[in-house]
Amino acid sequence: MPCTSRLSFLDRYLTLWIFMAMGAGVLAGTVFPALPAGLNSLSIGHTNIPIALGLICMMYPPLARVKYEELPAVFNDRKVLLSSLIQNWLIGPVLMFVLAVVFLQDEPAYMTGLILIGLARCIAMVIVWNQLAEGDNQYAAGLVAFNSIFQLAFFSLYAWFFISALPAWLGMGNQTLDIPFATVFESVALYLGVPFLAGYLSRKYLRPYKGAAWYDDTFLPRIAPVTLIALLATIAAMFSLKGNMLLTLPLDALRIALPLSIYFVLMFGISFACSYWTKTDYPRATAVAFTAASNNFELAIAVAIATFGLSSPVAFATVIGPLVEVPVLIALVGVALRWRAKFFNPERA
Numbered sequence: 001m002p003c004t005s006r007l008s009f010l011d012r013y014l015t016l017w018i019f020m021a022m023g024a025g026v027l028a029g030t031v032f033p034a035l036p037a038g039l040n041s042l043s044i045g046h047t048n049i050p051i052a053l054g055l056i057c058m059m060y061p062p063l064a065r066v067k068y069e070e071l072p073a074v075f076n077d078r079k080v081l082l083s084s085l086i087q088n089w090l091i092g093p094v095l096m097f098v099l100a101v102v103f104l105q106d107e108p109a110y111m112t113g114l115i116l117i118g119l120a121r122c123i124a125m126v127i128v129w130n131q132l133a134e135g136d137n138q139y140a141a142g143l144v145a146f147n148s149i150f151q152l153a154f155f156s157l158y159a160w161f162f163i164s165a166l167p168a169w170l171g172m173g174n175q176t177l178d179i180p181f182a183t184v185f186e187s188v189a190l191y192l193g194v195p196f197l198a199g200y201l202s203r204k205y206l207r208p209y210k211g212a213a214w215y216d217d218t219f220l221p222r223i224a225p226v227t228l229i230a231l232l233a234t235i236a237a238m239f240s241l242k243g244n245m246l247l248t249l250p251l252d253a254l255r256i257a258l259p260l261s262i263y264f265v266l267m268f269g270i271s272f273a274c275s276y277w278t279k280t281d282y283p284r285a286t287a288v289a290f291t292a293a294s295n296n297f298e299l300a301i302a303v304a305i306a307t308f309g310l311s312s313p314v315a316f317a318t319v320i321g322p323l324v325e326v327p328v329l330i331a332l333v334g335v336a337l338r339w340r341a342k343f344f345n346p347e348r349a
Contacts, residue, residue, distance in 0.1 A: 014228065014322070014326045015323065015326045015327050017228065017232055018231075018232065018235060018322060018323050019323075020232075021232040021233075021235040021236045021239070022236075022239045022319075024236050024239075025235065025236035025237060025238060025240040026240070028236070028240045029239070029240035036240055036311065039237060039240065040310065040311070047190070047306060048310055050237070051237060051305055052190065052191070052306075054230040054233050054234050055191050055230065055234060055302040055305070056190075056191060056194055056195050057226050057227075057229075057230040058226070058227050058231050058234065058298050059191065059192065059195035059196075059227075059298050059299070060199060060223070060226065060227075061220070061224050061226050061227045062125075062127070062144075062199075063148065063195050063196050063198070063199025064199040064202045064203060064219075064220065064223065065127065065141075065199075065220055066141055066144050066148065066199060066200075067138070067141040067142070067145070067203075068145050068200055068203055068204070070138050070141055070142045070145075071142050073138060073142055074139060074142030074143060074145075075142075075146075077139075077284075079278060079280065080139065080280065080284050080288060083271075083274055083275065083278065083280070083288055084146075084288050084291060084292065087267070087270065087274070087288070087291075087292035088121045088147060088150075088292055089121070089150065089154070089158075091267070091292075092118055092121065092267055092292060093118050093119050093162055095118070095266060095267065096114060096115060096117065096118025096259075096263055097118065097162050099114070099259035099262060099263055100112075100114040100115050100118070100259065101172070102259070103255065103258060103259040104256070104259070105172070107255070107313075109308075109312065109313035109314045109317065110252070110255070110313060110314075110317040112163055112308075112314050112317070113256070113304055113315070113316070113317025113318045113320075114259060114260070114317055115163055116163070116300045116303055116304055116314070116317075116318055117295050117297060117300045117317075117318055117321045118162075118263065118295065119155060119158045119159055119162060119300075120151070120155070120295055120296040120297065120298075120299040120300040120303070121147045121150070121151060121291075121295065121296055122144070122290075122291055122294030122296050125294055125325070125326075125329070126140060126143075126144060126290045126291050127144060129290040129294065129329050129332070129333055130287050130290045130291075132330075132333045133286045133290065133333045133336040134286070134340075135282075135283050135286030135289075135290065135336075136283035136284050136286070137287075139283070139284050139287035139288070140290070140291065143287060143288065143291045144291065147291065147296075148192070148196055151188065151296070151299065152188065152189075152192060152196065155184070155188045155299070155303075156181060156184045156185040156188055159184045160181045160184065184303060184307060186306070187302060187303045187306035187307060188299070188303065190302075190306070191298075191299060191302035191303070191306070192299055192302075203215075206219070227298075231298065231322070234301060234305075234319075235319055237310065238305075238311070238315055238316065238319055239319075252316070253320055253323070256317050256320040256324075257320055257323070257324045260320065260321065260324040260325070260328075261328055264293050264294075264324070264328045264329065264332070265293075265328065267292050267293040268289055268290075268292070268293040268332050268335070270292070271285075271288055271289035271292040271293065272285060272289050272336070272339060275288060275289065276344075281344065282340045282344035286336055286340075289336065290329070290332075290336075293329065293332065294329060295321060295325060297318065297319075297321035297322045297325065300318040300321060301315065301318045301319055301321075304317075304318040
């Protein structure tokens with residue numbers, strides 16, 4: 001696939017880096033038994049200070065890249081906006097909930113982690129996938145910004161509904177983990193609100209002060225690797241607490257990976273089918289599809305850690321998210337380009 005060369009060296013081998021971070025974490029936790037206890041001791045309440053800093057740093061670069069000034073263009077396109085809203089905030093969470101119940105009902109902690117991934121809509125890597133598939137960058141940026149705002153307003157409510165209220169109504173209350181509403185709200189405000197504000201202020205004030213060319217061509221490329229470094233550090237820290245699960249890790253990871261893979265493929269297919277049916281052109285259809293199929297695994301990891309703890313199986317389930325999403329979405333880039341040639345043409349409006 002020729003366009004794959006647009007990915008940076010770090011992004012192209014993200015799956016490999018994640019595997020290496022997992023292995024390094026397990027090795028460190030085994031060789032240095034005092035490391036997990038020491039890491040857990042650096043906490044205030046439910047918040048682990050080093051992990052909190054790492055997760056905030058992880059979120060900042062993609063949020064500094066968002067073109068907040070282009071939101072009006074998305075809001076004016078009611079067809080695309082409505083389609084994205086339905087896919088991201090109705091179909092996606094419901095589909096992930098169903099898959100979590102079907103595949104992991106006997107493992108309530110893993111089920112909760114999977115549901116959290118489904119509730120955390122994509123705000124970062126979708127820009128990479130959209131660019132590789134030659135989608136509309138303006139629409140991708142606008143939808144990413146909208147998802148960020150929507151998550152700040154409604155993620156806590158969604159988490160309470162899908163993880164506490166809905167399972168109880170369906171008679172599954174004894175197999176689910178209860179999440180205090182206030183705890184989730186505090187987690188979202190810290191891990192999404194702080195970097196969101198920092199990203200918005202950077203674009204609003206730093207970009208005009210230093211110049212658009214410097215901000216876009218120098219500043220953003222320099223801070224981009226921070227996301228990957230912070231993500232890998234978090235994964236290594238989490239797996240340093242999982243040394244005793246080394247033998248069971250492959251089976252557990254596969255059980256979580258299967259419904260995740262089904263979710264990504266189904267969301268992608270549903271989104272493209274809706275765009276084809278509504279006669280949306282390929283660039284906009286691609287932006288909507290990758291926004292719907294991707295997930296903000298940084299936020300899911302952050303909420304899982306803050307709510308259930310760094311060494312919890314819920315956090316372990318959420319960290320499988322990027323491990324599965326990266327290779328699946330890269331494969332779907334090729335699918336999108338093939339569908340463009342087969343189903344879309346320049347005359348579609």
